[in-house]
Structure formats: C-alpha cells, structure tokens
Amino acid sequence: MDGIADMGGTQGWGPAHPPRGDEPVFAEPWQGRAFALFLLSVRVSGQNIDASRHAQERLDAGAYLDDGYYGRWLNTAELMLTESAILAPGAINARARKLRGDDVGEPPAPDPARSDYAPTGPGSLRTVDTAPAFAVGERVRARDYSPPGHTRLPGYLRGHTGVVALIQPAAVLPDTNAHFQGENPQYVYSVRFGSGELWGADAEPFAVTAELYESYLETTS
C-alpha cells in the first residue's frame, strides 16, 4: 500500500540529525515497556511480523508520527489487539484516563477473534525447490504497481530498472503472509539501482541496493 511508512525519497522532513554518542536506548521508561508490549502483542493477537508491519503502515499520520518511534509501536499494538478483538476499541484510552483520575467507564472485553495463523517454521527464511529466476548481473525491472495490501516494494523503486547484485536466501513473502494468505516463499534479490535511474540526471552520483522478492521483479527484455 502507499502509506505514511513508505518514506523513501519523500521530501519535506527537514535536515538529518547528527548522531549523539550518549543517547540512551530508551529515553523514557514507558518507551521500553511499549516496545516490549508490542513484541508480546504480536503473539497475543495471533499475528506475524509482516502483519504487524502492515498494521503499522495503516496507522494514520498522527498515530504514526506524533508520539515518536515507540509511540508508533504502542499504537500498532493497539491496532493489532483491537482488530483481533483482544481489546475493545477505546479500551486503552479509557483505562489511561481512569489512571489519571478521570471518571470514565471502560468498554467490556470482547470475544477474541484471533486468526488461526500458524507459521510453517521459525523466522522468515525458507527453502524452495526451484532455481532462482534471475541471475547475478541480470537487468531486472521492479514492477510498477500499487497493491492495496502490504508490500515491501518501496514506491520509489517501482517501474525502475536495476541489476541483480546478490541472490539472498528464499524467504516468506510479506505481501501474502501479512494477510494470512500463505507464506509463498521465494528468492530475494539485492538489486542495485543507479541514482540517475531513480532521480534523474541531476541526482548525486550513488547507487541504492534493495532486497526485492522474486515476484516484485520482471525481466527487461
């Protein structure tokens, strides 16, 4: 989908920030707990890593940006837990307002509607019986499409031509796994794109590599 998360090449974000050597892992205690609650909520809500990324990219821009990185994870956990009916919509805010002393009622816990998803193995790497469709050095084009659901094909690469630099191990396809429509494991290719191909002749000279799943690619001939 073309959501707030697909930031590559977008403009209007201001300058980059120089690194600080003394940055704590979690600037505030709630951030560490929100991070942990997110990881635990993936399991509690019966999701997988791809579904969790899809939940995150479906946040509205405010929920994605306003509370920073760990606020984003907290909001993603809320979305996963309400969609699987572990929590009622508004349950977190109601409890939070109660915690600060507001006189509010809380919605009753719904009947959970977890997916019956189960992975075929740990992690995302899988073995496939077929040979890779593309070879190192081959020119390939990233498909030019905007699927309505989850994809890991960034918008700024769609329709552009690059060269296969590395063949990576086969892995679960996020596009279907995020929607519990099967793992569809396939080879992943590190494809090298020239900056001129992506941004035009006036671009800084550099190259980008991205890991693209086999079904994201087509031949150029």
Added chain:
Amino acid sequence: MTTTSEPGGRPSPALRTEALEQLLTERGLIDPKAINEIVTTYETNVGPLNGARVVARAWTDPQYRQRLLEDGTAAIKELGFSGRQGEHIVVVENTATSHNVVVCTLCSCYPWPVLGLPPSWYKDPAYRARMVREPRTVLAEMGLRLAGDVHITVRDSTSEVRWLVLPERPAGTEHLTEEELVPLVSRDAMVGVAKVAAP
C-alpha cells in the same frame, strides 16, 4: 490511535502504555516479568558493543574477516551473537574509495543482535526519506563529508536481510590489540554515517 479530542486531552503515551500493560496483565495474557526481561535485554545485553567485537576481530584476524564477508550470519554467530532481527546478516566493507550506508525506508529495520535497537537519527523520517535520494548531502549534515571520488552505496533494508558495515580500520592503530580496538568502533561507523577515528 486516538486523534479525536477528549476531555482533559489525549492521554500521554506513558499513561497509555501503563494502561495497555494493565489490561493485558489482568487478563493473564502476558506476564509482566516478560516485559522486564525484554527491556533488560535491549538495555544491557544487546547493543553496539557486540558489533564492535565483530569488527575488532575482523580487523585483527584476516581469516575471520574473510569468513565475515562471505557469510556474515555464521561469522557473527561464532562470537555468540544471533537472534531477533538477525536471521541473515550481510557484512559489507567500507574502504577509502567505497562507502556503504544502511537505511530502512519502510520502517526502521536494523541488525539488532550486533547493534541493538536503532538510535533516534536512524528512525528519523528525514534520514529514512532522504538517504536514498541525496546520501552525500545527508551524510554531510550528519558530520561525515566524503571526498568526491568516493562511491556511495545505500543499503535499503527492505526484506529480512540485515546489513552491517565493516568500517575502515583507521591509520595509526596498527599497534593496538583486538581488545584495545573494540572501544574505538562506534555504532555510527557500523551503519555507515561516520568513520572510525584513531584514538
């Protein structure tokens, strides 16, 4: 997730986090001890010191360096580092003429087993958006000015593959031991937004 106005204002993320923890705990869906374990793990056990050990070993052991560049995941595991967000790690070498820098434009994918959780600048929209469009400018804003003849390759982490940069060993460190080199290796150099400086 709430953007509508409410009496007293929207609860803070800190309060919302506490609320979520209560709601899941009181229904027995999570054990609060599991939260503490995760927080402790990423605050103290998993961090850029792991990656620094990998780099220092590669700088002092040519055979390890070769294994690291050929199969990063396995060579990193030799030093005991593996786990979440480290299923398949590819290591690339920065040299005087070739510079790699890592980004995740779609979220903030990062090689947790060797670098820990990402720093704020890595998660910043400006970094995620602009690194694939004008890396030389972004690196300069971050304090790294690269010579004009240096080839830049930006590594956008769009799958579960994770990238680790093997920085260039600084001149004047030939006499240092592996243990003495470890503290020189910065997180920033292992992402590719800085170089390692001699002490």
